[in-house]
Amino acid sequence: MSTSDEKQVGYVYSEEYVDLCCKMPRLEDRARLVHHLIQAYNLVDKMKVARPKPASIEEICAFHSSDFVNTLQACHNFDMEDEITSEMTEYGLGYDCPLFPDVFSYASFVTGGTITAARLLTSRCCSIAINWFGGWHHAKRDMASGFCYCNDVVLGVLHLKTVFDKILYIDLDLHHGDGVEDAFLMTDKVFTLSFHKYAPGFFPGTGSISTIGKGKGQYYTLNIPLKDGITDQKYTDLFHEVFTNVMQAFQPNAVVCQFGADGLVEDPMRSFNLTSLSLGKCLSDILSYNLPTLCLGGGGYNFTNTAKCWCYLTSIILEQKLDTQIPEHQFFDRYGPDFELFLSPSNRSDTNESSYVKEIREKTLG
Numbered sequence: 001m002s003t004s005d006e007k008q009v010g011y012v013y014s015e016e017y018v019d020l021c022c023k024m025p026r027l028e029d030r031a032r033l034v035h036h037l038i039q040a041y042n043l044v045d046k047m048k049v050a051r052p053k054p055a056s057i058e059e060i061c062a063f064h065s066s067d068f069v070n071t072l073q074a075c076h077n078f079d080m081e082d083e084i085t086s087e088m089t090e091y092g093l094g095y096d097c098p099l100f101p102d103v104f105s106y107a108s109f110v111t112g113g114t115i116t117a118a119r120l121l122t123s124r125c126c127s128i129a130i131n132w133f134g135g136w137h138h139a140k141r142d143m144a145s146g147f148c149y150c151n152d153v154v155l156g157v158l159h160l161k162t163v164f165d166k167i168l169y170i171d172l173d174l175h176h177g178d179g180v181e182d183a184f185l186m187t188d189k190v191f192t193l194s195f196h197k198y199a200p201g202f203f204p205g206t207g208s209i210s211t212i213g214k215g216k217g218q219y220y221t222l223n224i225p226l227k228d229g230i231t232d233q234k235y236t237d238l239f240h241e242v243f244t245n246v247m248q249a250f251q252p253n254a255v256v257c258q259f260g261a262d263g264l265v266e267d268p269m270r271s272f273n274l275t276s277l278s279l280g281k282c283l284s285d286i287l288s289y290n291l292p293t294l295c296l297g298g299g300g301y302n303f304t305n306t307a308k309c310w311c312y313l314t315s316i317i318l319e320q321k322l323d324t325q326i327p328e329h330q331f332f333d334r335y336g337p338d339f340e341l342f343l344s345p346s347n348r349s350d351t352n353e354s355s356y357v358k359e360i361r362e363k364t365l366g
């Protein structure tokens with residue numbers, strides 16, 4: 001019997017948390033834009049707001065090596081003039097993953113945000129939990145990578161596994177969710193499904209269709225490698241087919257989905273030609289199974305489009321229709337010149353020929 005609070009939607013947020021997320025170089029005020037747009041559409045009051053606390057060292061070491069965590073923690077008062085030691089480079093710190101004074105509190109707070117969201121599901125307080133400021137899917141056990149310092153996704157899945165037997169992880173970011181795939185490659189208890197751009201020289205370079213898991217985990221990893229220009233229709237058709245097949249075969253008890261928005265049209269990554277409707281349709285497919293669901297953010301470097309997208313996804317979760325005009329609020333002027341909630345695709349060519357998509361279908365759906 002589902003009481004009203006079980007339908008509760010948990011939303012991980014605090015002023016302090018958003019402020020800290022804005023300290024990440026290259027992400028500037030993205031978190032603030034996301035939260036304030038969700039607030040401007042009066043969606044926050046419809047959710048159970050959960051204040052995150054930073055993950056403890058012990059919690060982070062449930063996945064990461066203590067050597068790595070100690071090194072990351074030692075960088076906490078690093079400033080740009082300090083030279084990067086070989087030890088830092090050994091752990092992926094300093095170049096691809098820039099160091100900044102609050103790097104450790106940033107990483108532990110974001111990780112704490114995802115663990116807080118996962119706890120809302122394991123405590124049965126909520127049936128859906130959101131941490132739009134998590135989703136850092138590249139970090140490895142002892143290596144920061146692709147601007148990901150701690151892998152909050154892996155730690156969130158590990159927490160869910162204490163209560164739910166089988167977890168389905170879905171990664172919709174433009175980039176392959178390599179850190180999460182690696183962590184669960186050899187287990188049949190976590191199915192990882194990633195849709196991403198797969199092209200020579202494109203980061204992280206993994207995620208080919210031939211990676212299917214190992215040992216007990218064989219056939220519990222599925223990659224859908226895609227090419228530039230994919231459209232909403234082709235993406236959501238492919239997602240629906242693959243996702244329903246995986247649900248039927250794996251029958252998970254909970255779902256974690258990373259909704260990285262760097263595949264959207266007008267993202268600086270300039271790769272896919274998706275609008276928010278794609279991620280929205282994927283989310284609706286996922287919610288139709290009424291399983292405990294953890295929704296995470298990730299990439300997304302056109303900040304206003306990312307805010308529009310995650311605000312739209314929040315409205316789908318809350319089953320609230322939104323006005324297509326961006327409401328007046330503190331950051332209203334950032335949404336010009338159209339002030340429209342929904343994005344329009346560009347007329348870029350779609351390099352995913354039908355023969356290629358047919359080949360993907362045959363190889364993955366058998």
Ligand SMILES: O=C(/C=C/c1ccccc1NC(=O)c1ccccc1Oc1ccccc1)NO
Nearest residue numbers: 025026027146147173175203260262268299301
């Ligand atoms: O989005 C990603 C990874 C991005 C990435 C990985 C390796 C090297 C560079 C990367 N990022 C970019 O090129 C990039 C381009 C435009 C704006 C922000 C960008 O990155 C980030 C990503 C996160 C935080 C800061 C910067 N994974 O989902």
Ligand SMILES: [Zn+2]
Nearest residue numbers: 173175262299
């Ligand atoms: Zn990405």
